[in-house]
Amino acid sequence: AQSVTQLGSHVSVSEGALVLLRCNYSSSVPPYLFWYVQYPNQGLQLLLKYTSAATLVKGINGFEAEFKKSETSFHLTKPSAHMSDAAEYFCAVRFNQAGTALIFGKGTTLSVSS
Amino acid sequence: DTAVSQTPKYLVTQMGNDKSIKCEQNLGHDTMYWYKQDSKKFLKIMFSYNNKELIINETVPNRFSPKSPDKAHLNLHINSLELGDSAVYFCASSQEGSGLWGEQYFGPGTRLTVT
Numbered sequence: 001a002q003s004v005t006q007l008g009s010h011v012s013v014s015e016g017a018l019v020l021l022r023c024n025y026s027s028s029v030p031p032y033l034f035w036y037v038q039y040p041n042q043g044l045q046l047l048l049k050y051t052s053a054a055t056l057v058k059g060i061n062g063f064e065a066e067f068k069k070s071e072t073s074f075h076l077t078k079p080s081a082h083m084s085d086a087a088e089y090f091c092a093v094r095f096n097q098a099g100t101a102l103i104f105g106k107g108t109t110l111s112v113s114s
Numbered sequence: 115d116t117a118v119s120q121t122p123k124y125l126v127t128q129m130g131n132d133k134s135i136k137c138e139q140n141l142g143h144d145t146m147y148w149y150k151q152d153s154k155k156f157l158k159i160m161f162s163y164n165n166k167e168l169i170i171n172e173t174v175p176n177r178f179s180p181k182s183p184d185k186a187h188l189n190l191h192i193n194s195l196e197l198g199d200s201a202v203y204f205c206a207s208s209q210e211g212s213g214l215w216g217e218q219y220f221g222p223g224t225r226l227t228v229t
Contacts, residue, residue: 036220038155043118043204043220088155101147101159101170102218 002027002093006105014113019063019078021108023091026072031093033074034102035065038088047089050074061085086112117141118221120205126227127195135190135224137205145169145210146188147218148180151202160203163188164210192226200228 007022025031032051036044048059055067065076074091088109092102118139127133139146147170148160162170163182177193188205205221 034217043222044157044206045220046217049217090157101149101162102157103159104157107155107157 002031002095002103004091004093004103004105006089006091006108008108009106010109010111012111012113013081015083016080019076019081019085019110021076021089021091021110023065023074023076023105024072025074025091025093027093027095029095031095033065033067034092034094035059035063035074035076036090036092036104037061038090038107040087044090047076081110081112083112083114086110118205118207118219120203120221120224122224123222124225124227126229128229129195129197131195132191132193133195133226134192135203135205135226137188137190137221139186139205139207139219139221141207141209141219143207143209143219144185145208146182146185147206147208148188148190149204149206149220151204151223153201157204161188161190195226195228197228200226202226 003026005024034049035047038044048057050067058064063078088107090107091105094102121136145164147162151157160174161180166182179191182188202223202225204223206218208218
């Protein structure tokens, strides 16, 4: 069975500071991993994905994530936070099989202060 | 152009009523999904259809019935609504088997409130 754990339900940073959102996964087969962002009252937008190519994945809005198999982690980072980054972030995993669903972590709320 | 659209965006109804939520995607994808986001923002799959065939049917009350009239549409009908059905329902779509594994595109959500 697959599962995702996001450490820290709420992360607060200052504008310009490093953003680090943690995600650990459990999977019996090589997973596909994703980070989605949800702004208030909106749908989910894909930030980046890992599908067994490069382990360091670059996404939109300056975010990146590194797949570490030995640590079963896929942490999301951004060197310098911006006020507009404040949102809910979800890590998700799925099998590489047609039609299978995303299994989401519980989400991390990112707050950015000036 | 909206990729995945849902109607209505907000739905307020009373317990015991029957309601439907519609979803349409114009991405040419072959797979569509319904997810439920609860009050704690936890997202969980309900159903998925691949080429109009039901693939995933999670442990969901049989008051919930999905219907896919064609590959571009996936509707969700809910009978005898209960207070616990209040949530945000998201439709999503993806193209499977083409090297774009797992990249699901989400609609804006339908916020259902049952009173």
